[in-house]
Amino acid sequence: MNPTENLVKRLPTDMGGLPAGRVQQTEHELLPWEKRCHALADVLDYHKIINTEEKRRGVEQLGGDMVGALTYYERWIVAFALILFQKALLTPGELAKKMDEVGARHAR
Amino acid sequence: MTTVTNFPQPIRETVKAAGETPVFKAGDSVGISERFPVGHYRVPMYMRGKRGIVELILRPAAINNEEEGFGRNAGSKGYYYRVAVPLAELWPGYSGPSQDRLVIEIFETWLERI
Amino acid sequence: MIISDHHHDHDPGHPKTGDESMPGYYEIMETAVRELLVEKKLIGPGEIRRQIEVLDSRTPALGAKVVARAWVDPEFKARLLANGRAACEEFGISFYDDTQLIALENTDQVHNLIVCTLCSCYPRPVLGLPPDWYKAKPYRARAVKEPRVVLAEFGTDIPENVEIRVSDSTAMVRYLVLPQRPAGTDNFTEEQLAALVTRDAMIGVIKVNLDNRHTP
Numbered sequence: 001m002n003p004t005e006n007l008v009k010r011l012p013t014d015m016g017g018l019p020a021g022r023v024q025q026t027e028h029e030l031l032p033w034e035k036r037c038h039a040l041a042d043v044l045d046y047h048k049i050i051n052t053e054e055k056r057r058g059v060e061q062l063g064g065d066m067v068g069a070l071t072y073y074e075r076w077i078v079a080f081a082l083i084l085f086q087k088a089l090l091t092p093g094e095l096a097k098k099m100d101e102v103g104a105r106h107a108r
Numbered sequence: 109m110t111t112v113t114n115f116p117q118p119i120r121e122t123v124k125a126a127g128e129t130p131v132f133k134a135g136d137s138v139g140i141s142e143r144f145p146v147g148h149y150r151v152p153m154y155m156r157g158k159r160g161i162v163e164l165i166l167r168p169a170a171i172n173n174e175e176e177g178f179g180r181n182a183g184s185k186g187y188y189y190r191v192a193v194p195l196a197e198l199w200p201g202y203s204g205p206s207q208d209r210l211v212i213e214i215f216e217t218w219l220e221r222i
Numbered sequence: 223m224i225i226s227d228h229h230h231d232h233d234p235g236h237p238k239t240g241d242e243s244m245p246g247y248y249e250i251m252e253t254a255v256r257e258l259l260v261e262k263k264l265i266g267p268g269e270i271r272r273q274i275e276v277l278d279s280r281t282p283a284l285g286a287k288v289v290a291r292a293w294v295d296p297e298f299k300a301r302l303l304a305n306g307r308a309a310c311e312e313f314g315i316s317f318y319d320d321t322q323l324i325a326l327e328n329t330d331q332v333h334n335l336i337v338c339t340l341c342s343c344y345p346r347p348v349l350g351l352p353p354d355w356y357k358a359k360p361y362r363a364r365a366v367k368e369p370r371v372v373l374a375e376f377g378t379d380i381p382e383n384v385e386i387r388v389s390d391s392t393a394m395v396r397y398l399v400l401p402q403r404p405a406g407t408d409n410f411t412e413e414q415l416a417a418l419v420t421r422d423a424m425i426g427v428i429k430v431n432l433d434n435r436h437t438p
Contacts, residue, residue, distance in 0.1 A: 009144045010153050016339030016390065017154040017199070020363035023375050027353040033249035038351070039273035040256055042319065043265050048181060052319070056341050057148040057177035072342075072357055074248045081255055087179075090258055098254035106244050150392045152339050154366065166322075166395060173393055188393050195369075195388075204370050207385040213393040 012064040013056075034073040041076060050083050058083045127169060130187040131216055136162045138191060139222040140214060148177040151218050159222060160193035163211060172215055186216040276318055280350040282421035284315050285398055288348065289424065290416035292325075293403045303327060306398060310348050317347045326389060327400045328426070333380045335373070335388045335426035336397040337365040343391035345398050349421060356425065366390055376427040399426040406432055 030038070044050040050058070058079030059067065067075060084090040132138060142157035150173050169185040192211045196202040245253065259265045288310055292299035302309035306323030317323070323345055326334035338344065339362045344352040355361050364372050369386050373379070380386060389397045401423040407415060422428045 008146050011149065011340075013340055014149075014152050015359050015363045016152040016366045018359070018363045020360040023355050023360045023364070023372060024358070025353070025355050025376075026358075027355065030351065031249075033245070033252050035274055035277065036256065036270055037252050039270045039277060040252070042273050042276075043269045045319070047265065049259075049264055051176060051179075051181055053148075053173050053176040054179060059341070060148060070248075072354075073252075077248055077252045077255065081251060084255070084259075089262070089264065090255070094258060095251075095254055098258050099250050102245075102250045102253045102257070150340065152390070152392075154339075166393070170394060188395075190395075192387075195367075195386075199367055204368075204386065205382050208369070208387075209385070210366055210388045210390060212390040213395060215393070 007064070011060045012062075012067040013060050030073075037073045037077050040080070044080065049087075049089070050080060054083060055079060127184055127186055130165045130169075130189075132162045132165070132187075132189055132219060132221070134162050134164060137222050138162055138189075138214075138219045140191070141218050141220065145174065149174055151214060152212075154198060155193070155212060155214075158193050158197055160191040160197075162189045162219075163192050164190040166190065166213060172217065174215070188213045188215050189219065191219070277346075277351065280315075280347055282349050282419075282424065283416070284310075284313070284350075285345070285348045285421070285424045286416040286419035287313060287412075288315070288325075288398070289400055289419045290412045292400055293415055294412055299400075302400070315348050319347060320394070321345075321347070322395045323348065323398060324395055325398050325400045326387070326426075328402045328429075330384070330402075332385045332387055333426065334397075334399045335365060335369055335386065336391065336399060337362060337388060338391045339363070339366055340390075340392060343396060345396040345424075347396075348398060349424060353421070373427060376422065378428050399424050401426075401430040404429075404431045 041050075041052075041055060045052050045055070055076065059075045061082075062070070062075060062079060066078070070078065081090070081095055085092055085095075137159065138161070139159050140151065140155050140157060144156070166188040169187050171181060171183070171185055190211050191214050192209045194206065195204060195208040195210055196206055198210060202208070256265075256270060260267050288302065291313075292302050298309065298312075301312075302325045306325040307317050307321075309325070310323060311317070326336070328334055337356075342352055342357040344356065346352070361372065366388055369388050370380060373386075391397060401419065403415070404418065407418070410418075418430050418432070420428065420430070423430045
């Protein structure tokens with residue numbers, strides 16, 4: 001057996017039975033952008049532009065480093081961008097340009 | 109006025125399409141396949157190769173969600189089943205009572221009759 | 223190790239502090255994606271706002287009403303157990319995400335607990351959004367392996383002669399635990415009963431008792 005097989009076979013989101021610590025009963029009120037991101041997921045699913053299963057697969061395909069480092073909604077929005085590129089609904093260039101424009105609105 | 113006294117009987121001439129009849133029924137012993145698809149799956153690693161009992165057929169038949177994850181959101185459908193597996197079967201040395209169990213939805217293509 | 227033990231596994235979604243007036247990288251990305259989709263007419267300009275209203279209207283109070291009704295009305299309870307979604311729809315609780323619902327009844331013989339080990343499946347139409355801990359590694363990893371220990375961490379002790387049934391959601395069905403009605407509530411009104419039912423009781427990590435009355 002190849003030592004790296006398990007990295008490929010086990011999705012980074014497949015956690016059942018893995019060693020883990022105590023449940024930290026944390027919760028937080030969603031930030032406005034997080035709530036918009038959740039609403040975006042629902043709207044994309046409703047239109048079948050990105051269905052819920054595609055979203056899950058998109059998050060999985062971010063890979064272990066990103067899945068571990070990004071927060072819940074951060075993973076979603078990156079996954080959406082990548083899926084939209086794959087579906088040729090957006091291009092990376094368009095998104096980059098728009099992100100610059102949005103960022104510039106708030107620059108001093 | 110006509111009084112209905114009997115439940116309708118299945119009409120023998122009605123032929124069902126492929127995939128319309130569930131393969132398994134509640135109470136069936138099933139094995140969960142020991143295979144390792146890459147890319148996307150909905151059967152967790154901890155369930156691979158385990159044996160359980162079908163508790164419920166989920167109706168109606170639906171799209172295979174592992175394929176749906178790659179955009180195949182139409183086409184042949186199948187049944188999902190709620191399958192119960194004792195925790196002692198899943199985890200060697202499980203310290204809780206033997207009746208404790210896990211119930212999980214599994215798509216038909218992952219199940220074999222045992 | 224595949225899953226890095228990053229602090230986000232313990233505290234997912236904790237907002238990063240920083241300059242409150244300057245949107246962060248991911249907020250900029252979300253805004254840009256949304257605006258591009260509207261510009262391209264893939265989504266309508268008011269749809270996100272409308273969906274936020276839908277989300278804001280879904281809270282555990284809805285589930286609590288359903289549970290309280292099941293406690294006082296045996297025929298409603300039978301309908302709830304036969305078809306969870308249809309019973310909730312009697313209350314006007316629509317299933318906007320097209321999922322189905324199975325109500326899992328706790329009894330003297332069985333205690334139910336719900337989890338989604340692969341992601342964060344949760345009965346959002348009737349409970350609202352899940353707490354961070356439900357979506358984080360400790361709960362998802364251990365609820366299926368050592369449920370009694372996890373329950374103990376919530377202060378819940380289930381006797382050995384009661385079966386624990388853990389439901390791991392993987393497909394289009396969502397689960398709502400129907401907790402046992404606590405003793406000493408025979409004279410409670412339906413509203414008073416609903417006030418006892420917390421989100422965590424409908425996930426199955428705690429039982430309903432007269433001590434955990436919450437403010438709505």
